[in-house]
Amino acid sequence: MKIALVGSPNVGKSVMFNNLTGKYVNVSNYPGTTVEVSRGKARIGGIDFEVVDTPGMYSFLPITEEERIARKIILDENPTIILHIVDAKNLERMIPLTFQLLEARLPAILVLNIMDEAEKLGIKINSKILEKELGIPVIETVSTTGRGIDILKGKIEEYVRKKFI
Amino acid sequence: MSEKNLFSKIGYEDPIELYISKIEALLEAEYKISKRALSLLLLQEDKDMLELIQKKEKKFLGIKTIVDEAKAHYKQPLSYIISKRRQEEASSLAKRVFSYAKRPKTSFLEKISSITMNPLTGAPILLFILYYGLYKFVGSFGAGVLVNFLENKVFGDYINPFMINFVNMLVPWQILRDLFVGEYGIITLGARYAVAIILPIVATFFFAFAIIEDTGYLPRLAMLIDRLFKKIGLTGRAVIPLVLGFGCDTMATMVTRTLPTKRERIIATLLLALAIPCSAQMGVILALMEGKPLALVLWLGIIIMVFLIVGFLASKIMPGEMPTFYMEIPPLRLPQFSNIIRKTLSRLKWYFFEILPLFIFASLLIWLGQVTGAFNFLVKILEYPISWIGLPKEASVAFLFGFFRRDYGAAGLYDLKKVGLLSGNQLVVSCITLTLFLPCIAQLLMNIKERGIKMGIAMSIFILFFSFSIGFFVNIGLKFFGINL
Numbered sequence: 001m002k003i004a005l006v007g008s009p010n011v012g013k014s015v016m017f018n019n020l021t022g023k024y025v026n027v028s029n030y031p032g033t034t035v036e037v038s039r040g041k042a043r044i045g046g047i048d049f050e051v052v053d054t055p056g057m058y059s060f061l062p063i064t065e066e067e068r069i070a071r072k073i074i075l076d077e078n079p080t081i082i083l084h085i086v087d088a089k090n091l092e093r094m095i096p097l098t099f100q101l102l103e104a105r106l107p108a109i110l111v112l113n114i115m116d117e118a119e120k121l122g123i124k125i126n127s128k129i130l131e132k133e134l135g136i137p138v139i140e141t142v143s144t145t146g147r148g149i150d151i152l153k154g155k156i157e158e159y160v161r162k163k164f165i
Numbered sequence: 166m167s168e169k170n171l172f173s174k175i176g177y178e179d180p181i182e183l184y185i186s187k188i189e190a191l192l193e194a195e196y197k198i199s200k201r202a203l204s205l206l207l208l209q210e211d212k213d214m215l216e217l218i219q220k221k222e223k224k225f226l227g228i229k230t231i232v233d234e235a236k237a238h239y240k241q242p243l244s245y246i247i248s249k250r251r252q253e254e255a256s257s258l259a260k261r262v263f264s265y266a267k268r269p270k271t272s273f274l275e276k277i278s279s280i281t282m283n284p285l286t287g288a289p290i291l292l293f294i295l296y297y298g299l300y301k302f303v304g305s306f307g308a309g310v311l312v313n314f315l316e317n318k319v320f321g322d323y324i325n326p327f328m329i330n331f332v333n334m335l336v337p338w339q340i341l342r343d344l345f346v347g348e349y350g351i352i353t354l355g356a357r358y359a360v361a362i363i364l365p366i367v368a369t370f371f372f373a374f375a376i377i378e379d380t381g382y383l384p385r386l387a388m389l390i391d392r393l394f395k396k397i398g399l400t401g402r403a404v405i406p407l408v409l410g411f412g413c414d415t416m417a418t419m420v421t422r423t424l425p426t427k428r429e430r431i432i433a434t435l436l437l438a439l440a441i442p443c444s445a446q447m448g449v450i451l452a453l454m455e456g457k458p459l460a461l462v463l464w465l466g467i468i469i470m471v472f473l474i475v476g477f478l479a480s481k482i483m484p485g486e487m488p489t490f491y492m493e494i495p496p497l498r499l500p501q502f503s504n505i506i507r508k509t510l511s512r513l514k515w516y517f518f519e520i521l522p523l524f525i526f527a528s529l530l531i532w533l534g535q536v537t538g539a540f541n542f543l544v545k546i547l548e549y550p551i552s553w554i555g556l557p558k559e560a561s562v563a564f565l566f567g568f569f570r571r572d573y574g575a576a577g578l579y580d581l582k583k584v585g586l587l588s589g590n591q592l593v594v595s596c597i598t599l600t601l602f603l604p605c606i607a608q609l610l611m612n613i614k615e616r617g618i619k620m621g622i623a624m625s626i627f628i629l630f631f632s633f634s635i636g637f638f639v640n641i642g643l644k645f646f647g648i649n650l
Binding site: 010059060061062063064065066068071072075078091092093095096099100103104105106117121122123124125126127129130133144 | 175197198199201202203205206209211213244248251252254255256258259261262263264265266422423424425495496501
């Protein structure tokens with residue numbers, strides 16, 4: 001089983017990777033920190049996963065070398081689940097990639113990360129409607145504090161069990 | 166995947182939908198993504214996908230014809246039309262799920278953010294950061310206080326005498342003693358340079374850099390400097406690899422991968438190899454020029470000039486379209502102390518374990534070279550170009566070291582200065598030449614890995630001649646104007 005983390009640069013993919021695997025990768029507040037692909041292991045609900053942290057991608061149509069690498073991972077490695085991680089406050093700009101993942105019929109879960117900053121700006125997001133309209137699980141998280149990570153893990157487990165059992 | 170979800174139904178305008186279904190009908194092989202998504206990528210002339218179907222589809226030519234037809238139908242690129250449509254859909258969806266509890270006001274941090282990107286206020290802020298972050302903290306504290314302590318106290322008073330005694334007691338042969346504790350010994354030179362000179366400098370740099378990067382200042386610097394960079398064929402995007410180069414050029418060369426065009430990657434790699442001194446080297450250079458502000462200004466001026474001129478010429482020589490630039494500007498954040506420490510430590514660990522073997526290997530090579538006489542021969546050869554640029558012949562040792570590791574070479578000059586062998590002019594000339602001189606062995610290998618063997622070697626040869634030529638002209642220029650620094 002494989003989980004791939006995808007999303008624009010600087011939305012917290014690497015922190016999420018740390019959270020899921022307990023392995024440390026460099027985390028920065030600038031886009032493009034993940035040039036190399038990090039891999040780790042996670043055990044969620046008794047199931048072993050390989051977790052892959054991909055370089056940032058804005059779109060499924062690659063422009064930079066990093067985006068090309070990220071897409072190659074998605075296409076070549078057949079991840080069981082793709083976590084599309086977005087910066088909640090910039091949802092509008094980031095959701096086109098979700099559309100593209102779904103257009104391609106890839107198994108995506110949408111993770112609204114950095115919820116704390118969105119809340120500070122007074123933004124409220126109705127995840128229920130979002131979930132219904134997209135037809136995929138939508139989870140709110142704050143990866144730096146760990147908020148929502150357990151719910152995310154629960155959804156991952158549920159998703160895998162539904163699909164394979 | 167959840168049955169028929171909405172998005173397969175994001176409708177595009179009619180001609181596009183028509184082209185999609187035409188292509189879909191021609192696709193016969195199995196793919197990991199839906200045929201609709203694949204057709205959309207093909208319509209946007211995705212090179213990888215075109216290559217893929219060329220291999221897998223018998224009707225490739227038919228598909229290609231449809232793509233060309235679609236392209237001819239529209240004035241704008243299809244990728245633009247398609248992503249515009251998706252963005253419309255995204256905006257309408259966002260409107261339905263977003264609600265604002267209160268109108269967001271421009272916060273204090275946002276005000277600071279715009280100040281850093283305004284050229285008038287941004288430039289002084291940049292200078293402030295460079296002065297305190299680099300010059301004061303890395304230069305004075307790291308390369309001064311810490312290096313002094315480690316070198317003179319820890320190594321000079323304790324480790325070296327102890328190890329010399331220890332090895333002398335254990336090893337009866339002078340030749341073998343030299344390998345460990347001689348003038349260029351593994352312990353007395355290799356370990357001392359790595360631990361006492363390079364480590365504190367790099368540690369302070371990585372610490373300062375981690376703070377700066379976690380605040381989110383770098384993307385703002387990218388916006389600030391974008392216009393200047395456009396003139397040298399780069400965009401603000403290149404700020405990150407180039408600034409990273411001040412830490413370690415080898416790592417920075419790897420990060421040039423984030424640049425979108427090949428042309429930008431080549432220009433950035435060249436500038437990194439030539440005109441961006443890494444932290445170790447810069448620390449030693451700052452220490453060398455301590456108390457000589459004029460020399461420092463001259464060095465800085467010439468390096469900046471070389472950077473701009475070489476960048477400008479490279480962008481003229483190399484064909485390519487004007488790069489476009491768009492970068493996500495993350496919010497300014499208060500850095501988390503634990504993240505900074507962790508990041509500094511992990512980079513330091515990576516760096517240190519990368520360089521320590523190289524230093525030991527270099528000591529070993531030099532020892533071998535000395536035993537066989539090859540080292541003296543090379544030093545003798547190097548003495549010619551060294552004397553052309555007006556330096557004492559002892560400096561050729563430092564330059565030969567510089568070939569193994571630029572910082573290693575700078576540290577060698579530091580030793581020369583300490584015993585009073587370099588005048589002000591010679592100091593400037595040697596610092597300039599050494600800054601521009603060939604990248605360290607690790608970076609040379611990285612250049613070859615990232616840019617290919619031809620480009621890597623060609624760059625190195627260019628840099629070799631270029632650095633000595635600049636040194637030569639600076640020396641002559643100083644003499645001509647009767648300047649004594």
